[in-house]
Amino acid sequence: MAPVPQSFLFNPYAIEVQEDPYPFYKVLRDDHPLYWSEQGRCWALSRYDDVAAACSDPTRFSSARGNVLDDDPARMGNTLGTSDPPKHDRLRGLVNAAFMRGRVLEREAQVRALTREFVQGFVAQGGGDLITELSARISTAVICSILGFERARHTEIKHWIDLVVYRDPVTRQMAPDGPAARKALLDYTTATVEARRAQPRDDLISALVAAEVAGDKLTPVDLLQTVSTLLAAGVESFASFVGNAMLALIQHPDQADWLVDHLDLAPQAVEELLRYDTPTQRFHRAAAQDFEMHGQQVKTGQSILVMYGSANRDERKFADPDRLDLSRAPQRHLAMGHGVHFCLGAQLAKAMSRIFLEEWFRHRRRATLVPGGVVRMHSPTFRGLRQMAVRLG
Secondary structure (H helix, E strand, O other): OOOOOOOOOOOOOOHHHHHOOHHHHHHHHHHOOEEEEOOOOEEEEOOHHHHHHHHOOOOOEEOOOOOOOOOOOOOOOOOHHHOOOOHHHHHHHHHHHHHHHOOHHHOHHHHHHHHHHHHHHHHHOOEEEOHHHHHHHHHHHHHHHHHOOOHHHHHHHHHHHHHHHOOOOOOOOOOOOHHHHHHHHHHHHHHHHHHHHHOOOOOHHHHHHHOOEOOEOOOHHHHHHHHHHHHHHHHHHHHHHHHHHHHHHHHOHHHHHHHHHOHHHHHHHHHHHHHHOOOEOEEEEEEOOOEEEOOEEEOOOOEEEEEHHHHOOOOOOOOOOOOOOOOOOOOOOOOOOOHHHOOOOHHHHHHHHHHHHHHHHOOOOOOEEEEEEEEEOOOOOEOOEEEEEEEOO
């Protein structure tokens, strides 16, 4: 791990933090469990118990002002992740009904077929960029297929999502073409929702349009923002999981060997890989009231980062947390959130991750990094890779 600067600063936008946040997290947990980041203009909450408690306490830690730093105002209060009870409970009930109606958790054969198609193609070509040519293709194909987006637009959709997620480490803003990408994504989502409203299909968008609980249905705004969030979060989180997991396994070949020999324990391996290098590192909350914590005075309206990535490396919760150990018995990591905002798609995400590991390690044991071929994304929220060039022997 990289050394921590002698004069300690934690800036969630800084490149050195995004490259390797874990030494910074260690200092925060030990010396600054609630830390004011002047550069990030937010508090950073780093210990496992504190993060879990915050995620279970929307009366103090509100999501209604966005769940990522510098969030889009149009999302605030209109998605599961950016609303508090009671609206959150209403939305969750409706989205859960749509998941059941759309049989989301019954689509393993579909997920496996798509995963196998892309894995076999990548292996046949002898490797390449594991992110753009494999994990991003799987995540986009699976999520778009379940939602109901046309396959011909998948590459374009992933490009839009990349631009929406990116934040410049200096300006904190999207890339210059980011706003246009966000508009294009919303316009395409709107057109697809309207098409499914006119002619339903066997997909999740149609199920969301039809979802009803006690006579209540999703409003047009709720529907658009929910579909957009499921699309972007689903595509980015899985692609980031695969990149982080494969990089970790290449760097720890003994663990890759263990997985090959214990492939029936792939579900357990997924849990440890999620804990070890969490794709969603930090989510945003806003203080809903004044309160004191760890001797610090938090004021109403101030931003707070609940840092899942730090909580998942907390020595107070996990023994030897910086060690990747796929034989580690599953524990309650926070990679999928906690409390009222626990990820509704967690079961699907874990199934996709398990299937990927099964399909890859059923036939492959080794991949070699191409020197200089690893490039990280820049995001104050997500931890993932933009590129990981590998050769297959």
